[in-house]
Amino acid sequence: RPGMPSGARMPHQGAPMGPPGPPYVGSPSVRPGMPQAVMETTRKRTAPQQVQQQQVQQQVQQQQQATQNRARSAKRRKMADKILPQRIRELVPESQAYMDLLAFERKLDQTIMRKRVDIQEALKRPMKQKRKLRLYISNTFNPAKSDADDSDGSIASWELRVEGKLLDDLSKQKRKFSSFFKSLVIELDKDLYGPDNHLVEWHRTPTTQETDGFQVKRPGDVSVRCTLLLMLDYQPPQFKLDPRLARLLGIHTQTRSAIIQALWQYIKTNKLQDSHDKEYINCDKYFQQV
Structure with missing residues (x-):
């Protein structure tokens, strides 16, 4: 071969070429200067723990959503169970009084919800004091004054x-x-x-x-x-409603959140939300006048 002396010969196959090395048992390689224990610790992965935590959080969210859905369904079933069928209304004369009580209950729930919103907003705002x-x-x-030096005079x-x-006002800072x-x-x-x-x-x-x-x-x-x-300068800002909308909702001047809450309660009480597309509202004869 080029570069090899003529007298040199390659060893025969199977001839011993030196002392045998340590047997290979699959031990991981270790960097020089780094202990083996440290190397093994740094190789531990935390990805499965993160995945497990995410799965637990998703399960908790799903359980909360399912609980809320069951509560809404139970409330709807409870209201539907209260309504009497038409056949019973025809057979029992006192059923009309019962239906009037249901209508009064819906109006009472609407009033309670409105007062609850008022109380929540009042707690957010500082205490009010009436002053004149x-x-x-x-x-x-x-x-006008005439001036001897000025021919035109003042206007x-x-x-x-x-x-x-x-x-x-008894406060120190007026x-x-x-x-x-x-x-x-x-x-x-x-x-x-x-x-x-x-x-x-x-x-x-x-x-x-x-x-x-x-x-x-x-x-x-x-x-x-x-x-x-x-x-x-109202804090928070207040808005004055149109007279027709004010009579419909029972409020004259109120904050934006209170007006939206009263409007939504009126829509739910009178079942104006479209059954197929919830984004649309079916206006009744009073809403059409606004």
């Missing part, structure tokens, strides 16, 4: 001030007048000041600096009719 907010509205007229003007404070309102609009005579200058608006922003009052100054020497619009 006194408004002070004043105006000042500045007549007549008027100033409107809107101020207020809490009566019997609240500013603007902190009670979300917005304020002063509407002036449109014929006198034009369509672009007859509104004075103030709206609360995150960077609003509170003030003790508002003032408006305009030129003029005639009487001006002003309309003052104040919007209170």
Whole structure:
């Protein structure tokens, strides 16, 4: 072979080539400098434990869902069992009084649910205290003055001030007048000041600096009719319903969650939810008027 001296010969097959090594018994290889016990510990896997925990959590969730479904089904069956068949109504004259009691029970459940929502919202909000907010509205007229140095003189003007404070406020830190309102609009005579200058608006922003009052100054020497619009800053915000919807739900002004809860209770009480597609509501004759 190239690179091998001519005198060298390959050993015969089966000839001993050196002392035999240790027998192979399947022991794992160990890195140099790492003890064998440490190597075996690091090879333990925790994947089966994680899978088992996930399976347990899924089983718990399935059991909770099944319990809720059974409770809903039992409630539906309980209500369905209370309703008398038509044949019994015809045979028993007193069955109509029983059906009236069932209708009254549904209305009572609706009222209790609404009061429960009111109590839950009241617990979330801080305690309320009734106080009187006194408004002070004043105006000042500045007549025109002739000046010897100025041939035109000063122009007549008027100033409107809107101020207020809490009566019997014993707290050390007095609240500013603007902190009670979300917005304020002063509407002036449109014929006198034009369509672009007859509104004075103030709206609360995150960077609003509170003030003790508002003032408006305009030129003029005639009487001006002003309309003052104040919007209170409710926490949480409240909404005024349409008169027809207010009569239907029995509430005039309320928070968004309370209005939605009352609307949902009315839908469930009168069974307006579509039987095939739960996302649709079948409006009755009262809902159609809203």
